[in-house]
Amino acid sequence: MQTKWDELQVGLDVFFQDVNLLKQAFTHASYRNEHRKAQIQDNERFEFLGDAVLELLISDYLFHTYPHMPEGELTRMRAAIVCEASLVMFARRLSFDKYIRLGRGEERSGGRQRPALLADVFEAFLGALYIDQGVERVRTFVYAHLIPHLSDAKVGVDYKTALQEWVQQRMGVPLRYVIVEERGPAHAREFVVHVQVGGEVMGIGAGKSKKEAEQQAAAAALNVLTETAGEEQKAGVSQTD
Amino acid sequence: MQTKWDELQVGLDVFFQDVNLLKQAFTHASYRNEHRKAQIQDNERFEFLGDAVLELLISDYLFHTYPHMPEGELTRMRAAIVCEASLVMFARRLSFDKYIRLGRGEERSGGRQRPALLADVFEAFLGALYIDQGVERVRTFVYAHLIPHLSDAKVGVDYKTALQEWVQQRMGVPLRYVIVEERGPAHAREFVVHVQVGGEVMGIGAGKSKKEAEQQAAAAALNVLTETAGEEQKAGVSQTD
Numbered sequence: 001m002q003t004k005w006d007e008l009q010v011g012l013d014v015f016f017q018d019v020n021l022l023k024q025a026f027t028h029a030s031y032r033n034e035h036r037k038a039q040i041q042d043n044e045r046f047e048f049l050g051d052a053v054l055e056l057l058i059s060d061y062l063f064h065t066y067p068h069m070p071e072g073e074l075t076r077m078r079a080a081i082v083c084e085a086s087l088v089m090f091a092r093r094l095s096f097d098k099y100i101r102l103g104r105g106e107e108r109s110g111g112r113q114r115p116a117l118l119a120d121v122f123e124a125f126l127g128a129l130y131i132d133q134g135v136e137r138v139r140t141f142v143y144a145h146l147i148p149h150l151s152d153a154k155v156g157v158d159y160k161t162a163l164q165e166w167v168q169q170r171m172g173v174p175l176r177y178v179i180v181e182e183r184g185p186a187h188a189r190e191f192v193v194h195v196q197v198g199g200e201v202m203g204i205g206a207g208k209s210k211k212e213a214e215q216q217a218a219a220a221a222l223n224v225l226t227e228t229a230g231e232e233q234k235a236g237v238s239q240t241d
Numbered sequence: 242m243q244t245k246w247d248e249l250q251v252g253l254d255v256f257f258q259d260v261n262l263l264k265q266a267f268t269h270a271s272y273r274n275e276h277r278k279a280q281i282q283d284n285e286r287f288e289f290l291g292d293a294v295l296e297l298l299i300s301d302y303l304f305h306t307y308p309h310m311p312e313g314e315l316t317r318m319r320a321a322i323v324c325e326a327s328l329v330m331f332a333r334r335l336s337f338d339k340y341i342r343l344g345r346g347e348e349r350s351g352g353r354q355r356p357a358l359l360a361d362v363f364e365a366f367l368g369a370l371y372i373d374q375g376v377e378r379v380r381t382f383v384y385a386h387l388i389p390h391l392s393d394a395k396v397g398v399d400y401k402t403a404l405q406e407w408v409q410q411r412m413g414v415p416l417r418y419v420i421v422e423e424r425g426p427a428h429a430r431e432f433v434v435h436v437q438v439g440g441e442v443m444g445i446g447a448g449k450s451k452k453e454a455e456q457q458a459a460a461a462a463l464n465v466l467t468e469t470a471g472e473e474q475k476a477g478v479s480q481t482d
Binding site: 060 | 285286288289290292293294296297300301304310311312315316319376
Protein backbone atom coordinates (compact mmCIF):
# COMPACT_ATOMS: atom_id res chain seq x y z
CA MET A 1 0.00 0.00 0.00
CA GLN A 2 1.35 3.40 -0.91
CA THR A 3 1.41 5.70 2.13
CA LYS A 4 1.18 9.47 1.90
CA TRP A 5 4.92 9.54 2.62
CA ASP A 6 5.60 7.37 -0.44
CA GLU A 7 3.39 9.68 -2.47
CA LEU A 8 5.28 12.74 -1.23
CA GLN A 9 8.68 11.23 -2.00
CA VAL A 10 7.67 10.09 -5.49
CA GLY A 11 6.30 13.56 -6.20
CA LEU A 12 9.52 15.22 -5.10
CA ASP A 13 11.80 12.54 -6.55
CA VAL A 14 13.49 12.45 -3.15
CA PHE A 15 13.81 9.17 -1.29
CA PHE A 16 14.85 9.16 2.34
CA GLN A 17 17.06 6.43 3.77
CA ASP A 18 15.37 7.10 7.10
CA VAL A 19 11.77 8.03 6.41
CA ASN A 20 11.30 8.99 10.09
CA LEU A 21 13.39 12.08 9.35
CA LEU A 22 10.92 13.04 6.62
CA LYS A 23 7.98 12.52 8.99
CA GLN A 24 9.63 14.57 11.69
CA ALA A 25 10.19 17.43 9.25
CA PHE A 26 6.44 17.58 8.68
CA THR A 27 5.53 17.35 12.36
CA HIS A 28 4.39 20.57 13.99
CA ALA A 29 4.86 21.03 17.75
CA SER A 30 1.06 20.98 18.20
CA TYR A 31 0.96 17.39 16.90
CA ARG A 32 3.77 16.31 19.19
CA ASN A 33 1.93 17.84 22.15
CA GLU A 34 -1.07 15.62 21.43
CA HIS A 35 1.04 12.47 21.13
CA ARG A 36 3.31 12.76 24.13
CA LYS A 37 3.24 9.05 24.93
CA ALA A 38 4.44 8.11 21.46
CA GLN A 39 7.61 10.23 22.00
CA ILE A 40 7.11 11.91 18.67
CA GLN A 41 9.51 14.74 17.95
CA ASP A 42 8.65 17.92 16.14
CA ASN A 43 10.41 19.75 13.33
CA GLU A 44 11.85 22.74 15.22
CA ARG A 45 15.42 21.49 15.46
CA PHE A 46 15.38 20.49 11.78
CA GLU A 47 14.23 23.98 10.88
CA PHE A 48 17.27 25.39 12.72
CA LEU A 49 19.54 23.29 10.52
CA GLY A 50 17.58 23.67 7.27
CA ASP A 51 17.64 27.43 7.53
CA ALA A 52 21.46 27.37 7.62
CA VAL A 53 21.71 24.89 4.75
CA LEU A 54 19.43 26.98 2.56
CA GLU A 55 21.32 30.16 3.42
CA LEU A 56 24.60 28.58 2.31
CA LEU A 57 23.24 27.08 -0.90
CA ILE A 58 21.58 30.32 -1.99
CA SER A 59 24.71 32.29 -1.07
CA ASP A 60 26.82 29.94 -3.14
CA TYR A 61 24.40 30.13 -6.07
CA LEU A 62 24.35 33.94 -6.06
CA PHE A 63 28.11 34.18 -5.55
CA HIS A 64 28.82 32.07 -8.64
CA THR A 65 25.95 33.31 -10.81
CA TYR A 66 26.89 36.97 -10.34
CA PRO A 67 30.68 36.85 -10.17
CA HIS A 68 31.06 40.61 -10.00
CA MET A 69 28.08 41.72 -8.01
CA PRO A 70 29.06 43.63 -4.87
CA GLU A 71 28.48 42.03 -1.48
CA GLY A 72 25.68 44.46 -0.58
CA GLU A 73 23.58 43.45 -3.57
CA LEU A 74 24.27 39.75 -2.98
CA THR A 75 23.05 40.16 0.58
CA ARG A 76 19.92 41.93 -0.60
CA MET A 77 19.13 39.21 -3.13
CA ARG A 78 19.73 36.48 -0.59
CA ALA A 79 17.38 38.12 1.89
CA ALA A 80 14.72 38.29 -0.80
CA ILE A 81 15.03 34.58 -1.53
CA VAL A 82 15.37 33.29 2.02
CA CYS A 83 12.33 35.08 3.40
CA GLU A 84 9.03 33.79 4.66
CA ALA A 85 7.04 34.81 1.58
CA SER A 86 9.34 32.92 -0.78
CA LEU A 87 9.53 29.85 1.40
CA VAL A 88 5.75 29.73 1.65
CA MET A 89 5.50 29.90 -2.12
CA PHE A 90 7.94 27.02 -2.50
CA ALA A 91 6.12 24.98 0.16
CA ARG A 92 2.75 25.50 -1.57
CA ARG A 93 4.14 24.82 -5.02
CA LEU A 94 5.33 21.42 -3.74
CA SER A 95 2.01 20.79 -1.90
CA PHE A 96 3.79 20.51 1.43
CA ASP A 97 0.67 21.78 3.20
CA LYS A 98 -1.09 18.45 2.48
CA TYR A 99 1.47 16.48 4.49
CA ILE A 100 1.90 18.52 7.65
CA ARG A 101 1.04 16.72 10.89
CA LEU A 102 -0.87 19.24 13.00
CA GLY A 103 -2.58 19.17 16.36
CA ARG A 104 -6.38 19.43 16.28
CA GLY A 105 -6.55 22.92 17.73
CA GLU A 106 -3.98 24.23 15.26
CA GLU A 107 -5.86 22.52 12.42
CA ARG A 108 -9.17 24.11 13.41
CA SER A 109 -7.63 27.56 13.58
CA GLY A 110 -6.31 27.26 10.03
CA GLY A 111 -2.68 26.51 10.95
CA ARG A 112 -2.15 24.42 7.83
CA GLN A 113 -2.13 27.54 5.67
CA ARG A 114 -0.34 29.82 8.15
CA PRO A 115 2.69 31.32 6.36
CA ALA A 116 5.16 31.01 9.27
CA LEU A 117 4.21 27.37 9.74
CA LEU A 118 4.60 26.54 6.04
CA ALA A 119 7.96 28.31 5.85
CA ASP A 120 9.17 26.36 8.89
CA VAL A 121 8.13 23.04 7.36
CA PHE A 122 9.96 23.92 4.17
CA GLU A 123 13.18 24.65 6.06
CA ALA A 124 12.72 21.59 8.26
CA PHE A 125 12.40 19.44 5.15
CA LEU A 126 15.72 20.78 3.84
CA GLY A 127 17.28 20.11 7.25
CA ALA A 128 16.01 16.53 7.27
CA LEU A 129 17.31 15.93 3.75
CA TYR A 130 20.70 17.34 4.81
CA ILE A 131 20.88 14.96 7.77
CA ASP A 132 19.79 12.02 5.64
CA GLN A 133 21.90 12.61 2.53
CA GLY A 134 24.23 15.57 2.94
CA VAL A 135 24.63 19.02 1.50
CA GLU A 136 25.07 18.00 -2.15
CA ARG A 137 21.69 16.25 -2.22
CA VAL A 138 20.04 19.37 -0.83
CA ARG A 139 21.86 21.41 -3.47
CA THR A 140 20.41 19.21 -6.22
CA PHE A 141 16.95 19.66 -4.72
CA VAL A 142 17.36 23.43 -4.51
CA TYR A 143 18.53 23.61 -8.12
CA ALA A 144 15.58 21.49 -9.26
CA HIS A 145 12.80 23.14 -7.27
CA LEU A 146 13.85 26.65 -6.19
CA ILE A 147 16.40 28.18 -8.54
CA PRO A 148 14.19 27.93 -11.67
CA HIS A 149 11.49 29.97 -9.89
CA LEU A 150 13.54 32.76 -8.39
CA SER A 151 12.29 35.34 -10.85
CA ASP A 152 8.63 34.50 -10.29
CA ALA A 153 6.83 37.61 -9.22
CA LYS A 154 6.10 36.17 -5.78
CA VAL A 155 9.74 35.68 -4.95
CA GLY A 156 11.12 39.03 -4.07
CA VAL A 157 14.24 38.87 -6.23
CA ASP A 158 14.03 42.09 -8.15
CA TYR A 159 16.23 41.61 -11.19
CA LYS A 160 14.97 44.81 -12.77
CA THR A 161 16.28 46.92 -9.90
CA ALA A 162 19.55 44.98 -9.81
CA LEU A 163 20.01 45.47 -13.57
CA GLN A 164 19.17 49.16 -13.32
CA GLU A 165 21.77 49.69 -10.60
CA TRP A 166 24.36 47.73 -12.50
CA VAL A 167 23.82 49.69 -15.72
CA GLN A 168 23.68 53.05 -13.94
CA GLN A 169 26.86 52.49 -11.96
CA ARG A 170 29.02 50.97 -14.63
CA MET A 171 27.66 51.91 -18.03
CA GLY A 172 25.65 55.11 -17.75
CA VAL A 173 23.51 54.22 -20.78
CA PRO A 174 19.71 54.08 -21.08
CA LEU A 175 17.75 50.93 -20.24
CA ARG A 176 14.49 50.04 -21.96
CA TYR A 177 11.97 47.18 -21.90
CA VAL A 178 10.07 46.46 -25.13
CA ILE A 179 7.18 44.02 -25.48
CA VAL A 180 7.92 42.22 -28.71
CA GLU A 181 5.14 39.67 -28.58
CA GLU A 182 1.81 38.93 -26.91
CA ARG A 183 0.39 35.50 -27.57
CA GLY A 184 -2.25 33.04 -26.40
CA PRO A 185 -5.90 33.58 -25.43
CA ALA A 186 -6.87 36.17 -22.82
CA HIS A 187 -6.95 33.69 -19.92
CA ALA A 188 -3.52 32.26 -20.77
CA ARG A 189 -1.69 35.25 -22.12
CA GLU A 190 2.07 35.11 -22.59
CA PHE A 191 4.38 38.05 -23.08
CA VAL A 192 7.82 38.23 -24.65
CA VAL A 193 10.00 41.15 -23.69
CA HIS A 194 13.37 42.46 -24.85
CA VAL A 195 15.53 44.56 -22.59
CA GLN A 196 17.75 47.02 -24.41
CA VAL A 197 20.88 48.34 -22.77
CA GLY A 198 22.27 51.33 -24.60
CA GLY A 199 20.06 50.43 -27.56
CA GLU A 200 21.33 46.85 -27.77
CA VAL A 201 19.13 43.84 -26.94
CA MET A 202 20.84 42.29 -23.94
CA GLY A 203 18.18 39.91 -22.65
CA ILE A 204 14.94 38.21 -23.65
CA GLY A 205 12.24 37.12 -21.24
CA ALA A 206 8.85 35.46 -21.36
CA GLY A 207 6.09 35.19 -18.77
CA LYS A 208 2.40 35.24 -18.00
CA SER A 209 2.53 38.93 -17.19
CA LYS A 210 4.55 41.84 -18.52
CA LYS A 211 6.19 42.15 -15.13
CA GLU A 212 7.27 38.53 -15.08
CA ALA A 213 8.61 38.73 -18.65
CA GLU A 214 10.54 41.88 -17.77
CA GLN A 215 12.06 40.24 -14.69
CA GLN A 216 13.13 37.27 -16.80
CA ALA A 217 14.66 39.58 -19.39
CA ALA A 218 16.50 41.55 -16.70
CA ALA A 219 17.84 38.32 -15.17
CA ALA A 220 19.12 37.20 -18.58
CA ALA A 221 20.78 40.58 -19.20
CA LEU A 222 22.43 40.50 -15.78
CA ASN A 223 23.85 37.09 -16.59
CA VAL A 224 25.34 38.38 -19.83
CA LEU A 225 26.68 41.62 -18.34
CA THR A 226 28.24 40.12 -15.23
CA GLU A 227 29.76 37.37 -17.36
CA THR A 228 31.27 39.96 -19.71
CA ALA A 229 32.60 41.97 -16.79
CA GLY A 230 34.17 38.72 -15.55
CA GLU A 231 36.00 38.18 -18.83
CA GLU A 232 37.31 41.73 -18.89
CA GLN A 233 38.44 41.48 -15.32
CA LYS A 234 40.15 38.14 -15.94
CA ALA A 235 42.01 39.60 -18.90
CA GLY A 236 43.31 42.44 -16.77
CA VAL A 237 43.82 40.53 -13.55
CA SER A 238 47.07 40.50 -11.64
CA GLN A 239 47.79 39.96 -7.99
CA THR A 240 50.66 41.72 -6.31
CA ASP A 241 52.41 40.92 -3.05
CA MET B 242 62.07 32.03 -0.76
CA GLN B 243 59.22 31.57 1.68
CA THR B 244 56.60 34.28 1.25
CA LYS B 245 54.33 35.44 4.02
CA TRP B 246 51.55 33.46 2.32
CA ASP B 247 53.61 30.26 2.58
CA GLU B 248 54.23 31.05 6.23
CA LEU B 249 50.52 31.58 6.85
CA GLN B 250 49.56 28.32 5.14
CA VAL B 251 52.18 26.28 6.98
CA GLY B 252 51.02 27.77 10.27
CA LEU B 253 47.40 26.87 9.57
CA ASP B 254 48.18 23.55 7.91
CA VAL B 255 45.94 24.70 5.06
CA PHE B 256 47.26 24.76 1.52
CA PHE B 257 45.33 26.54 -1.20
CA GLN B 258 45.20 25.19 -4.74
CA ASP B 259 44.71 28.79 -5.85
CA VAL B 260 46.72 31.02 -3.53
CA ASN B 261 45.11 34.11 -5.08
CA LEU B 262 41.94 33.17 -3.23
CA LEU B 263 43.86 33.26 0.03
CA LYS B 264 45.34 36.66 -0.83
CA GLN B 265 41.95 38.03 -1.75
CA ALA B 266 40.52 36.87 1.58
CA PHE B 267 43.09 39.04 3.34
CA THR B 268 42.57 42.07 1.12
CA HIS B 269 40.62 44.93 2.65
CA ALA B 270 38.71 47.31 0.39
CA SER B 271 41.10 50.13 1.39
CA TYR B 272 44.00 48.22 -0.18
CA ARG B 273 42.07 47.56 -3.39
CA ASN B 274 41.26 51.27 -3.61
CA GLU B 275 44.96 52.11 -3.60
CA HIS B 276 45.76 49.52 -6.28
CA ARG B 277 43.03 50.14 -8.82
CA LYS B 278 45.24 49.59 -11.83
CA ALA B 279 46.27 46.14 -10.66
CA GLN B 280 42.59 45.05 -10.67
CA ILE B 281 42.95 43.62 -7.21
CA GLN B 282 39.73 42.39 -5.64
CA ASP B 283 38.81 42.74 -2.01
CA ASN B 284 37.40 40.21 0.43
CA GLU B 285 33.82 41.45 0.75
CA ARG B 286 32.21 38.85 -1.49
CA PHE B 287 34.17 36.08 0.23
CA GLU B 288 32.93 37.29 3.58
CA PHE B 289 29.34 36.96 2.29
CA LEU B 290 30.00 33.30 1.50
CA GLY B 291 32.16 32.52 4.54
CA ASP B 292 29.53 33.81 6.91
CA ALA B 293 27.01 31.32 5.49
CA VAL B 294 29.50 28.42 5.56
CA LEU B 295 30.37 29.08 9.19
CA GLU B 296 26.71 29.39 10.14
CA LEU B 297 25.97 25.98 8.66
CA LEU B 298 28.99 24.24 10.19
CA ILE B 299 28.30 25.60 13.67
CA SER B 300 24.59 24.75 13.33
CA ASP B 301 25.49 21.21 12.32
CA TYR B 302 27.98 20.89 15.19
CA LEU B 303 25.47 22.10 17.79
CA PHE B 304 22.65 20.02 16.32
CA HIS B 305 24.65 16.81 16.64
CA THR B 306 26.47 17.63 19.88
CA TYR B 307 23.24 18.45 21.74
CA PRO B 308 20.77 16.00 20.21
CA HIS B 309 17.95 17.01 22.52
CA MET B 310 18.49 20.69 23.04
CA PRO B 311 15.48 22.76 21.95
CA GLU B 312 15.74 24.96 18.87
CA GLY B 313 15.67 28.17 20.92
CA GLU B 314 18.75 27.25 22.90
CA LEU B 315 20.58 26.04 19.78
CA THR B 316 19.87 29.40 18.17
CA ARG B 317 21.16 31.24 21.21
CA MET B 318 24.37 29.22 21.31
CA ARG B 319 24.92 29.67 17.57
CA ALA B 320 24.52 33.43 17.92
CA ALA B 321 27.11 33.42 20.71
CA ILE B 322 29.62 31.59 18.54
CA VAL B 323 29.03 33.37 15.25
CA CYS B 324 29.37 36.89 16.61
CA GLU B 325 31.99 39.55 16.07
CA ALA B 326 33.67 39.09 19.45
CA SER B 327 34.25 35.37 18.90
CA LEU B 328 35.40 35.77 15.33
CA VAL B 329 37.90 38.42 16.40
CA MET B 330 39.24 36.07 19.04
CA PHE B 331 39.68 33.30 16.48
CA ALA B 332 41.32 35.70 14.00
CA ARG B 333 43.79 36.93 16.63
CA ARG B 334 44.53 33.45 17.91
CA LEU B 335 45.55 32.50 14.36
CA SER B 336 47.54 35.76 13.90
CA PHE B 337 45.40 36.75 10.95
CA ASP B 338 46.00 40.43 11.75
CA LYS B 339 49.63 40.10 10.56
CA TYR B 340 48.57 39.14 7.05
CA ILE B 341 45.82 41.63 6.23
CA ARG B 342 46.47 43.86 3.21
CA LEU B 343 45.33 47.33 4.21
CA GLY B 344 45.35 50.74 2.61
CA ARG B 345 47.70 53.29 4.16
CA GLY B 346 44.98 55.46 5.66
CA GLU B 347 43.28 52.47 7.24
CA GLU B 348 46.64 51.26 8.56
CA ARG B 349 47.43 54.62 10.15
CA SER B 350 44.05 54.77 11.86
CA GLY B 351 44.60 51.37 13.48
CA GLY B 352 42.38 49.36 11.13
CA ARG B 353 44.52 46.26 11.54
CA GLN B 354 43.16 45.73 15.05
CA ARG B 355 39.62 46.93 14.37
CA PRO B 356 37.23 44.16 15.49
CA ALA B 357 34.80 44.40 12.56
CA LEU B 358 37.68 44.23 10.10
CA LEU B 359 39.26 41.20 11.79
CA ALA B 360 35.93 39.39 11.95
CA ASP B 361 35.36 40.05 8.25
CA VAL B 362 38.79 38.69 7.34
CA PHE B 363 38.11 35.56 9.35
CA GLU B 364 34.84 34.92 7.53
CA ALA B 365 36.41 35.79 4.18
CA PHE B 366 39.15 33.24 4.83
CA LEU B 367 36.51 30.53 5.43
CA GLY B 368 34.75 31.62 2.24
CA ALA B 369 37.97 31.37 0.23
CA LEU B 370 38.71 27.92 1.64
CA TYR B 371 35.17 26.83 0.76
CA ILE B 372 35.61 28.00 -2.84
CA ASP B 373 39.03 26.37 -3.08
CA GLN B 374 38.31 23.03 -1.41
CA GLY B 375 34.66 22.67 -0.48
CA VAL B 376 32.59 22.48 2.66
CA GLU B 377 34.25 19.39 4.17
CA ARG B 378 37.66 21.05 4.21
CA VAL B 379 36.20 24.06 6.00
CA ARG B 380 34.56 21.68 8.46
CA THR B 381 37.94 20.11 9.25
CA PHE B 382 39.40 23.56 9.79
CA VAL B 383 36.55 24.59 12.07
CA TYR B 384 36.92 21.40 14.11
CA ALA B 385 40.67 21.96 14.44
CA HIS B 386 40.70 25.67 15.25
CA LEU B 387 37.28 26.77 16.55
CA ILE B 388 35.41 23.94 18.24
CA PRO B 389 38.12 23.23 20.86
CA HIS B 390 37.91 26.85 22.04
CA LEU B 391 34.17 27.34 22.23
CA SER B 392 34.11 27.31 26.01
CA ASP B 393 36.88 29.88 26.37
CA ALA B 394 35.64 32.75 28.44
CA LYS B 395 35.87 35.15 25.51
CA VAL B 396 33.49 33.15 23.36
CA GLY B 397 30.05 33.88 24.59
CA VAL B 398 28.80 30.31 24.77
CA ASP B 399 27.32 30.14 28.22
CA TYR B 400 27.28 26.48 29.11
CA LYS B 401 26.44 27.22 32.73
CA THR B 402 23.16 28.87 31.79
CA ALA B 403 22.37 26.14 29.29
CA LEU B 404 23.02 23.47 31.91
CA GLN B 405 20.96 25.30 34.51
CA GLU B 406 17.99 25.52 32.16
CA TRP B 407 18.31 21.89 31.19
CA VAL B 408 18.43 20.69 34.78
CA GLN B 409 15.60 22.97 35.90
CA GLN B 410 13.26 21.98 33.10
CA ARG B 411 13.83 18.28 33.06
CA MET B 412 15.24 17.18 36.38
CA GLY B 413 14.26 19.66 39.08
CA VAL B 414 17.29 18.83 41.19
CA PRO B 415 19.94 21.15 42.66
CA LEU B 416 23.04 22.11 40.71
CA ARG B 417 26.34 22.93 42.41
CA TYR B 418 29.90 23.82 41.37
CA VAL B 419 32.73 22.74 43.67
CA ILE B 420 36.38 23.77 43.31
CA VAL B 421 38.27 20.56 43.97
CA GLU B 422 41.75 21.80 43.17
CA GLU B 423 43.78 24.99 42.78
CA ARG B 424 47.26 24.52 41.46
CA GLY B 425 50.22 26.40 40.01
CA PRO B 426 51.82 29.70 41.04
CA ALA B 427 49.75 32.87 41.40
CA HIS B 428 50.51 34.15 37.88
CA ALA B 429 49.62 30.80 36.25
CA ARG B 430 46.87 29.50 38.45
CA GLU B 431 44.74 26.59 37.32
CA PHE B 432 41.41 25.54 38.77
CA VAL B 433 39.64 22.21 38.67
CA VAL B 434 35.90 22.20 39.20
CA HIS B 435 33.27 19.52 39.64
CA VAL B 436 29.66 20.16 38.79
CA GLN B 437 27.17 18.16 40.82
CA VAL B 438 23.69 17.51 39.52
CA GLY B 439 21.40 16.21 42.22
CA GLY B 440 24.47 15.45 44.32
CA GLU B 441 26.18 13.40 41.62
CA VAL B 442 29.36 14.60 39.87
CA MET B 443 28.29 14.99 36.26
CA GLY B 444 31.18 16.96 34.77
CA ILE B 445 34.76 18.00 35.45
CA GLY B 446 36.40 21.13 34.11
CA ALA B 447 39.74 22.87 34.31
CA GLY B 448 40.76 26.41 33.43
CA LYS B 449 42.82 29.46 34.25
CA SER B 450 39.94 31.01 36.15
CA LYS B 451 37.11 29.60 38.25
CA LYS B 452 34.69 30.84 35.63
CA GLU B 453 36.46 29.05 32.81
CA ALA B 454 36.72 25.81 34.81
CA GLU B 455 33.01 26.00 35.64
CA GLN B 456 32.11 26.57 31.99
CA GLN B 457 34.18 23.54 31.02
CA ALA B 458 32.53 21.44 33.71
CA ALA B 459 29.06 22.58 32.60
CA ALA B 460 29.88 21.74 28.97
CA ALA B 461 31.02 18.26 30.00
CA ALA B 462 27.86 17.70 32.06
CA LEU B 463 25.65 18.86 29.19
CA ASN B 464 27.35 16.34 26.93
CA VAL B 465 26.64 13.53 29.38
CA LEU B 466 23.06 14.58 30.09
CA THR B 467 21.97 15.19 26.51
CA GLU B 468 23.60 11.90 25.52
CA THR B 469 21.68 10.06 28.26
CA ALA B 470 18.46 11.74 27.24
CA GLY B 471 19.19 10.56 23.70
CA GLU B 472 19.50 6.93 24.81
CA GLU B 473 16.27 7.10 26.78
CA GLN B 474 14.45 8.68 23.90
CA LYS B 475 15.80 6.13 21.43
CA ALA B 476 14.61 3.28 23.66
CA GLY B 477 11.12 4.75 23.84
CA VAL B 478 10.87 6.08 20.30
CA SER B 479 8.04 5.20 17.96
CA GLN B 480 6.68 7.04 14.97
CA THR B 481 3.02 6.80 14.10
CA ASP B 482 1.21 7.65 10.87
